Amino acid sequence: MTKPLKVIIIDDEKAIVEVTAEALERAGYECIEADSAKTGIKAITECRPDIVITDLVLKDGDGMDVLRHAKQTAPDCEVIVITGFATVESAVQAMQQGALHYLRKPLNLDELRTVVARTAERQKLARDNVALHAQLDQRFGLHGIIGNSPAIRHIFEALRHISPTNATVLVTGESGTGKELVAHAVHNNSHRKRGPFVTLNCTTLPEGLLESELFGHEKGAFTGAIATRKGRFEFADGGTLFLDEIGEISPATQAKLLRVIEERKITRIGSNETIDVDVRLIAATNRNLEKMVGEGLFRDDLFYRLKVVSIHMPPLREHAEDIPLLVDAFLKDLNEEYGKKIESIESEALSALEDYHWLGNVRELRNCLESIVVMNSTDRIGLADIPANIRTASAKTTRESDNLALANNERRLIAAALERADGNREKAARLLGISLRTLYRKLKTLDPARQHLTRTPRSK
Ligand SMILES: Nc1ncnc2c1ncn2[C@@H]1O[C@H](COP(=O)(O)OP(=O)(O)OP(=O)(O)O)[C@@H](O)[C@H]1O
Numbered sequence: 190m191t192k193p194l195k196v197i198i199i200d201d202e203k204a205i206v207e208v209t210a211e212a213l214e215r216a217g218y219e220c221i222e223a224d225s226a227k228t229g230i231k232a233i234t235e236c237r238p239d240i241v242i243t244d245l246v247l248k249d250g251d252g253m254d255v256l257r258h259a260k261q262t263a264p265d266c267e268v269i270v271i272t273g274f275a276t277v278e279s280a281v282q283a284m285q286q287g288a289l290h291y292l293r294k295p296l297n298l299d300e301l302r303t304v305v306a307r308t309a310e311r312q313k314l315a316r317d318n319v320a321l322h323a324q325l326d327q328r329f330g331l332h333g334i335i336g337n338s339p340a341i342r343h344i345f346e347a348l349r350h351i352s353p354t355n356a357t358v359l360v361t362g363e364s365g366t367g368k369e370l371v372a373h374a375v376h377n378n379s380h381r382k383r384g385p386f387v388t389l390n391c392t393t394l395p396e397g398l399l400e401s402e403l404f405g406h407e408k409g410a411f412t413g414a415i416a417t418r419k420g421r422f423e424f425a426d427g428g429t430l431f432l433d434e435i436g437e438i439s440p441a442t443q444a445k446l447l448r449v450i451e452e453r454k455i456t457r458i459g460s461n462e463t464i465d466v467d468v469r470l471i472a473a474t475n476r477n478l479e480k481m482v483g484e485g486l487f488r489d490d491l492f493y494r495l496k497v498v499s500i501h502m503p504p505l506r507e508h509a510e511d512i513p514l515l516v517d518a519f520l521k522d523l524n525e526e527y528g529k530k531i532e533s534i535e536s537e538a539l540s541a542l543e544d545y546h547w548l549g550n551v552r553e554l555r556n557c558l559e560s561i562v563v564m565n566s567t568d569r570i571g572l573a574d575i576p577a578n579i580r581t582a583s584a585k586t587t588r589e590s591d592n593l594a595l596a597n598n599e600r601r602l603i604a605a606a607l608e609r610a611d612g613n614r615e616k617a618a619r620l621l622g623i624s625l626r627t628l629y630r631k632l633k634t635l636d637p638a639r640q641h642l643t644r645t646p647r648s649k
């Protein structure tokens with residue numbers, strides 16, 4: 190059963206509050222009564238209501254203030270205002286400030302019930318929508334991309350905007366950050382999703398073969414071309430072509446690719462005939478293409494054609510808060526794959542994973558868990574199960590960052606004391622409750638350069 194919606198009713202006429210509450214309670218709502226602006230505002234803060242019904246004219250204040258407070262403290266809550274004849278204009282004003290409906294006095298209970306039911310319905314829709322989106326994003330909607338950190342939510346948001354268009358997408362990011370997952374997500378969330386998704390990894394083929402893979406060839410076009418073959422562009426017609434490791438293609442192939450993108454036509458090697466293709470391109474690379482353009486290794490015109498929109502996948506160490514979610518999801522998969530029943534991971538073990546720098550990003554994390562799962566014969570993962578190199582590296586980074594944080598705090602305290610003491614060190618030391626010698630020592634270890642700067646110059 191779903192929880193009843195919470196309604197706060199605010200009116201200084203007690204009878205109105207009581208009658209309203211009774212009618213709504215009978216309709217299944219949970220009601221909280223308040224007879225002044227002050228108690229109403231307090232109740233809003235404490236109870237996080239779904240709906241607020243407030244009179245606009247209250248003895249101790251203005252219903253508009255209640256409205257503003259409600260919208261601020263509980264942004265999802267809806268407000269219905271009650272208004273007398275004289276204040277219809279302020280009701281309009283209230284709607285402009287975010288009230289959803291207004292009810293006129295004297296209250297008609299049928300109208301009240303209808304208006305509240307409509308408000309509740311609207312809220313339920315909004316809530317289901319948010320929950321659904323979050324669930325879809327987290328689990329499957331964006332095709333296996335797991336994460337709930339601001340960095341990954343930003344990617345989801347970008348994908349929602351970019352996917353439905355036909356724009357060419359450039360996906361960048363370090364190795365193992367999920368560039369290929371993103372390419373699939375773009376395709377699967379586009380209107381081409383029923384069309385083919387064709388991948389070509391540009392590193393695995395020598396130059397001549399790469400061109401023939403891309404554009405196809407006619408029989409006899411070169412030695413070994415024993416039959417006519419279609420290229421990946423033709424296979425991807427009506428769908429998406431994903432060119433992985435685009436940074437690796439040669440200048441000659443770059444020039445040909447540029448022409449295809451501009452003309453939307455391909456020519457098979459050894460043919461004079463052009464063939465129209467309807468293909469959306471997604472390219473990915475872990476290299477810095479911009480830098481390669483600067484060094485003359487990548488054509489700038491192709492670069493700009495490819496990065497009509499770009500998505501940059503953050504390294505895992507920049508969204509380490511997603512590690513628990515990733516671990517959870519990977520453990521579920523791996524349990525199934527290896528027929529294991531690992532149900533939990535001890536918090537020290539998880540912390541070690543969270544603190545590690547994961548230069549190989551999500552791929553490295555997944556591989557690490559895979560070997561842990563394979564080796565494990567219990568139902569939980571403890572610190573001892575984490576590979577030693579990860580444990581020690583994590584312990585070291587934690588210690589280093591703790592030390593750094595402490596040092597920064599000391600530095601701030603000392604700077605503040607010196608400022609208050611107008612640079613007088615004896616006074617600053619007194620303010621800090623430490624000896625002058627300690628202050629000197631701290632200044633030296635925390636920031637030697639600065640101590641040098643602030644020392645009074647010796648007169649010649
Ligand atoms: N956010 C994520 N959620 C779930 N799995 C992820 C995520 N990011 C990466 N992975 C997984 O990590 C592995 C590497 O991802 P992917 O192949 O997409 O990386 P990549 O950026 O293309 O790497 P490379 O540059 O080495 O090709 C895959 O198993 C993928 O499923």
Ligand SMILES: [Mg+2]
Pocket residue numbers: 368369433
């Ligand atoms: Mg890849």
